[in-house]
Amino acid sequence: MRLSEKGAQPAVLASRPWSGNPLAALGRFVYKVLIIAELDARKLRHDPTELFMRAVQPTLWLLVFGQVFTRVRAIPTGDIRYLDFMAPGILAQSVLFIAIFYGISVIWERDLGILHKFLVSPTPRTALVLGKALSAGVRGLVQGLFIILLALLLGVKVNWHPLALGGVLLTVLLGAAIFSTFSLIIACLVKTRERFMGIGQVLTMPLFFASNAIYPIAIMPGWLQAISRVNPLSYQVDALRTLMLVGGVSGFGLGVDFLVMFAVLAVLVGIGARLYPTIVI
Amino acid sequence: MSILETHSLTRRFGTLTAVDALNLSIEPGEMFGLLGPNGAGKTTTIKMLTTLLPPTSGGASVAGYDIIRQPAAVRRVIGYVPQMISADGTLTGYENLLIIAKLYDVPRAEQEKRVRAALDFVGLADSADKLVRAYSGGMIRRLEIAQSLIHHPQMLFLDEPTIGLDPNARRAIWGHLEQLRHEFGTTILLTTHLMEEADRLCDRVAIMHLGRIAAIGTPAELKASIGGNGATLEDVFVHYTGNTLDSGGTYRETLRERRTARRLG
Numbered sequence: 112m113r114l115s116e117k118g119a120q121p122a123v124l125a126s127r128p129w130s131g132n133p134l135a136a137l138g139r140f141v142y143k144v145l146i147i148a149e150l151d152a153r154k155l156r157h158d159p160t161e162l163f164m165r166a167v168q169p170t171l172w173l174l175v176f177g178q179v180f181t182r183v184r185a186i187p188t189g190d191i192r193y194l195d196f197m198a199p200g201i202l203a204q205s206v207l208f209i210a211i212f213y214g215i216s217v218i219w220e221r222d223l224g225i226l227h228k229f230l231v232s233p234t235p236r237t238a239l240v241l242g243k244a245l246s247a248g249v250r251g252l253v254q255g256l257f258i259i260l261l262a263l264l265l266g267v268k269v270n271w272h273p274l275a276l277g278g279v280l281l282t283v284l285l286g287a288a289i290f291s292t293f294s295l296i297i298a299c300l301v302k303t304r305e306r307f308m309g310i311g312q313v314l315t316m317p318l319f320f321a322s323n324a325i326y327p328i329a330i331m332p333g334w335l336q337a338i339s340r341v342n343p344l345s346y347q348v349d350a351l352r353t354l355m356l357v358g359g360v361s362g363f364g365l366g367v368d369f370l371v372m373f374a375v376l377a378v379l380v381g382i383g384a385r386l387y388p389t390i391v392i
Numbered sequence: 393m394s395i396l397e398t399h400s401l402t403r404r405f406g407t408l409t410a411v412d413a414l415n416l417s418i419e420p421g422e423m424f425g426l427l428g429p430n431g432a433g434k435t436t437t438i439k440m441l442t443t444l445l446p447p448t449s450g451g452a453s454v455a456g457y458d459i460i461r462q463p464a465a466v467r468r469v470i471g472y473v474p475q476m477i478s479a480d481g482t483l484t485g486y487e488n489l490l491i492i493a494k495l496y497d498v499p500r501a502e503q504e505k506r507v508r509a510a511l512d513f514v515g516l517a518d519s520a521d522k523l524v525r526a527y528s529g530g531m532i533r534r535l536e537i538a539q540s541l542i543h544h545p546q547m548l549f550l551d552e553p554t555i556g557l558d559p560n561a562r563r564a565i566w567g568h569l570e571q572l573r574h575e576f577g578t579t580i581l582l583t584t585h586l587m588e589e590a591d592r593l594c595d596r597v598a599i600m601h602l603g604r605i606a607a608i609g610t611p612a613e614l615k616a617s618i619g620g621n622g623a624t625l626e627d628v629f630v631h632y633t634g635n636t637l638d639s640g641g642t643y644r645e646t647l648r649e650r651r652t653a654r655r656l657g
Contacts, residue, residue, distance in 0.1 A: 139497075146494045153491075154482045157523065222648075224476025228539065231442050232495045233467040391444050 143234050147242020152249055162250065166257050169205040173198065173261060176325075186326050191268075191356065198262040199351035200324030203286060203344060205258060206251040207318060210287045212311050213247045214294030218304050221390050230388055240383040243295060244288035244376070251287030252280060259355070268357040278354040278365075285372045286347040290318075292379040299386035324348050328362065346371040393456075395420045395547055395579050396441070400450035403436050410436040412603035413450060418581060420546075423573055425590040426583045428600035429633050430645060434583040435475065437600070438549050441581075442472045455546045468496070471540030475551040475583075476652050479535050481525040485516055488524060489539060496543035510538040514568055530561025537568055541578075548572070550582040554589060556653030562586075566593060587625040597625070599632045606632040 155162065173194070180186065181193040188196035220226040229239055259279070263269055270276070294311070301307050321335055322344040328336055339345045350368035353361040361368065396418040403411045411433040418424045426434045439445035441452055443463040451458060457465040479488050489507040498506050511517045514534035524532060533553060540548060553569075554562040570593065572578050584590055590597050591611045598608040607614055607628065615623045618631045 143495065146491060149494075150480075150483070150491050153487055154480070157482055222476070224474040224478040224652075225480055227444060227474045227476070228472070228478040228492070229495070230444055231467055231470070231472045232492070233464055233497070234495050388444070391439075 140235060140238055143238035144242045144245060147229075147234075147239060148245040148249060150242075151246035155250070162253050165205070165209060165250070165254055168208065169201050169254070169258055170261060172201045172204070173258075173265060177201070177265070187330065188327065191358070194265060195267045195356055196327075196352070197325050198258070198265075198267045199355045200322075200348050202255060202258045202262075202283065202355070203322075203348045203351055204319055204324050205254050206283055206286045206347075207290050207344060208315065209250050209254060210247045210290035211294050211315050211318070212308075213243070213250075213291040214296070214298035215304060215307050215311070217243070217295055217298045217387075217390060218302065218307060221302075222304075227391055230391060236384040236387050237380060240292060240295065240380050240387055241288075244292050244380065245284075247291030248284040248287040251283045255280060255283040262355075270355060270357045270359065275354045279351060282347055282350045282354065282368075282372070285369075285376060286344070289343055289347075289372060289376050289379060292376065292383050295383050296379065296386055299383070299390045302390060318342060318344055322348055323352075323362070343371065343375045393420075394418060395422075396452070396454050396581070398441070398450070398452035401437070401440060401447055401452050402449045403433075403440060403445065404448045409603050411440070411447075414603075414605065416598065416605070416608075418579060420579055421573065421577045422596065423569070423580045423594050424582070425594035425597035426581065426600060427585075427587075427590055427597055427629060428583075428606075430649075432600040432633070433603040434600055435551055435645075438472075438551050438581070438583065442470060442549055443467055468543070469546045471543070471545035471548045473533075473536045473540050473548070473550045473553055475555060476648060477532060477536070479524050479527075479532050479539065482523065484521050484523055485511065485527070485531075485535050486520040488535060489542060492539045493542050498543065506542055510542050513541065513571075514538045515564075528561070530557055530564055533557060533561070533565055534568065537565070541572070544576075545578065547579040547581070550580065552583055552585065554584065554586060555649065562589070569593060587629060591625045599629060601633045 177194045177197050180197070184193065186193055186196075217226065220229075230236075259269060297310055297314075298307055301310060321338040322342050323339060324344065328339050328345065331339060346363060346368045349362050350365060350372070353359040353365055353368075363371075394417040396416070398414050398416045401411060401414040401416075402409065414433075414437060426437065428434050436445065440447050441454060441459060443459055443466050446460065451460055453459065454466050455469045457469065459466050479485075483491075486507060489510055490503060493503045493506055508517070511520050514537055516531060516534055516538065519527065519531060524535065527535065537550075537553070540550075550569075554565050557565065566589070569580060569582075573580060582593070594611065596608065596610050597614065599606045599614070607617065609617065611625055614628045615625065618628055
């Protein structure tokens with residue numbers, strides 16, 4: 112039963128996390144991010160019920176709303192079928208719904224005391240926040256794979272090129288990371304579950320409807336167009352629509368989509384890392 | 393040289409001064425008890441010393457590192473068991489420890505060995521692969537102590553380690569803490585409401601009241617200080633803190649405490 116060699120040797124071993132060459136430091140940072148995501152993945156493995164429950168809502172949207180509106184032909188979607196048009200939008204929506212409530216886990220962990228343990232560990236705050244974002248991303252990916260399969264069953268012309276598919280998964284990951292970090296910031300500001308749930312409900316619908324998820328931006332009134340152009344969800348949907356569909360054409364350009372998504376994520380993670388420690392105060 | 397030293401450590405929340413110019417020094421290897429009524433500032437003090445809460449003024453050093461200027465270095469040499477339940481119920485005991493080992497940069501080759509050693513130390517080897525949700529209150533606390541030890545900290549902070557535990561589980565925790573000190577010379581700072589616990593475990597205790605230290609010394613010294621033939625530490629506690637009737641902390645603190653006690657009990 113040798114617990115330690117009595118002394119500071121292990122602490123000295125790792126006392127300077129940022130020393131050494133920058134590449135090694137980056138490696139350690141990424142390792143920490145992955146540990147936080149691993150933690151969440153282990154939880155999901157013990158109890159994956161949540162993943163199945165999450166699949167119900169997008170299924171209804173595609174099966175009911177999608178089928179009906181495809182017949183109505185009320186929304187101009189060019190030469191692609193409405194169901195094909197909305198499938199990437201529903202994928203983005205379901206990822207948004209997962210991510211926007213993900214922040215509540217932080218409040219939950221704070222109430223339990225788990226968060227205190229992480230904050231007292233020598234883990235950079237940015238790694239904690241990015242690890243959370245990646246955890247939401249993993250949930251988003253599972254959802255993404257499910258919706259792609261469902262779309263396939265409904266006859267959506269999915270682009271199977273490996274690069275396109277990889278692009279779809281990356282977009283899902285980014286989208287989940289963006290909105291879960293946004294949600295984490297809100298959680299750090301409001302600090303209680305009750306307030307958080309209220310705000311989460313208020314935010315979800317505007318984000319969804321003020322985007323190009325289920326209708327093109329072109330048919331919106333001017334003021335809504337303006338909002339949807341600053342809504343990160345629009346860029347996520349645009350990237351998904353371009354990459355996921357055969358013959359998909361981007362409205363903003365894929366380069367712009369990814370630039371906007373990475374920039375928004377960087378800003379949000381920066382803010383989140385500043386606010387994260389304040390949640391235990 | 394002291395392993396922990398605070399100089400005029402102060403924390404205000406709005407108009408409330410939770411910790412008021414605290415000066416405290418703890419020697420290496422010491423078991424130090426922080427007593428006091430609810431709301432006396434014990435938890436706030438621990439939060440500042442563990443870098444969770446920035447002081448309003450004043451400062452402190454732990455193992456030679458400044459808590460304000462070198463928080464990352466402080467985090468590497470301390471262990472912390474919060475009053476609330478910090479083990480994750482949806483993971484196994486083994487997983488809880490493994491994640492902590494990784495976060496503390498325990499080398500990959502050594503992770504498994506350290507986790508097993510920590511499980512052995514608190515007697516949880518047989519329950520390692522059970523979900524923590526199925527653990528008893530005493531087992532959860534033991535797991536949390538194991539978590540706080542995995543990186544071999546020089547100093548350990550425990551916020552009411554035996555809250556809500558039955559006498560058997562409490563004694564098991566005491567045994568582990570004493571063993572820890574004797575075998576590894578770990579310095580321990582703990583808060584408690586149990587005078588028996590403080591009397592039995594601690595070399596020195598400080599009684600906090602309204603953010604200040606009302607009395608400090610060995611349990612024997614404190615008993616003598618109130619002129620006590622047959623005085624108990626409880627008498628000492630009441631003597632130094634008994635002038636407030638409405639002690640008991642805020643609604644939120646009380647809620648949290650009772651919730652923790654219920655889940656561990």
